[in-house]
Amino acid sequence: MARRQQTRGKCVYCGREMTRGGLARHLSTCAGRQAAVEAADQKPGKEQTMYHLQVQDAWGGTYWLHLEMQGTATLEELDHYLRAIWLECCGHLSSFSIGPYRYTQLFDDGLGMDDDRAMNVQVRRLFRPGMAIPYEYDFGTTSELMIQVVDKREGRPTTPHPIALMARNDPPEIVCMECGQPAAYLCVECMYETDESGALCETHAGEHPHDNYGEPMPVVNSPRIGMCGYEGPAEPPY
Numbered sequence: 001m002a003r004r005q006q007t008r009g010k011c012v013y014c015g016r017e018m019t020r021g022g023l024a025r026h027l028s029t030c031a032g033r034q035a036a037v038e039a040a041d042q043k044p045g046k047e048q049t050m051y052h053l054q055v056q057d058a059w060g061g062t063y064w065l066h067l068e069m070q071g072t073a074t075l076e077e078l079d080h081y082l083r084a085i086w087l088e089c090c091g092h093l094s095s096f097s098i099g100p101y102r103y104t105q106l107f108d109d110g111l112g113m114d115d116d117r118a119m120n121v122q123v124r125r126l127f128r129p130g131m132a133i134p135y136e137y138d139f140g141t142t143s144e145l146m147i148q149v150v151d152k153r154e155g156r157p158t159t160p161h162p163i164a165l166m167a168r169n170d171p172p173e174i175v176c177m178e179c180g181q182p183a184a185y186l187c188v189e190c191m192y193e194t195d196e197s198g199a200l201c202e203t204h205a206g207e208h209p210h211d212n213y214g215e216p217m218p219v220v221n222s223p224r225i226g227m228c229g230y231e232g233p234a235e236p237p238y
């Protein structure tokens with residue numbers, strides 16, 4: 001599987017397609033986004049600090065999101081969002097690492113360490129532009145993400161939800177290891193135990209002999225692809 005592909009994705013405000021880094025710069029000047037922000041600021045409601053977050057898989061950077069998050073929303077809401085769009089397989093624990101502290105469900109269970117904190121904290125109390133926040137989902141077969149606080153603005157949210165999706169990567173091109181056609185499945189056994197990518201088209205998935213790790217898994221647009229039986233749907237929650 002091509003893990004280091006420079007994937008591109010569309011700006012939801014103007015439709016322009018760019019790389020992750022291109023969008024990080026573009027979103028601060030996008031005319032479409034500025035119009036959406038101005039329209040939101042005309043509406044009644046309380047102003048607050050809004051954060052531009054860039055989230056990516058920690059090692060490859062093939063999978064990424066640009067999000068705008070309300071400062072009054074909590075780490076718990078960000079955790080729910082990341083689970084819905086990318087991660088949730090069987091209700092594993094997760095954590096954000098900020099400074100000396102780890103924000104995790106372990107705190108609520110009373111099983112945490114001294115430096116563990118609860119996730120129900122408003123992000124405006126923690127986030128500062130320039131911060132890089134490691135996030136982990138599942139402390140066994142771990143998915144590691146990096147969350148960067150790119151920027152902030154004072155104003156009103158453009159959607160009623162705590163988090164708005166501003167862009168995400170288009171699915172990376174993954175081709176069948178047998179025939180080079182677009183792959184729809186992944187053999188986890190091939191991926192972990194051979195030099196092959198494990199990617200398979202519909203036809204070759206049907207004929208594939210391996211089942212030590214179960215049937216070939218569907219290809220989904222998520223960094224958790226091929227991990228712990230993750231099957232998607234890899235869709236945003238709202």
Ligand SMILES: [Zn+2]
Pocket residue numbers: 011012013014015016026027030031032033
């Ligand atoms: Zn744009």
Ligand SMILES: [Zn+2]
Pocket residue numbers: 089090091092138228229
């Ligand atoms: Zn799982």
Ligand SMILES: [Zn+2]
Pocket residue numbers: 187188189190191198208209210
């Ligand atoms: Zn296989």
Ligand SMILES: [Zn+2]
Pocket residue numbers: 176177178179180181200201202203204
């Ligand atoms: Zn094939």
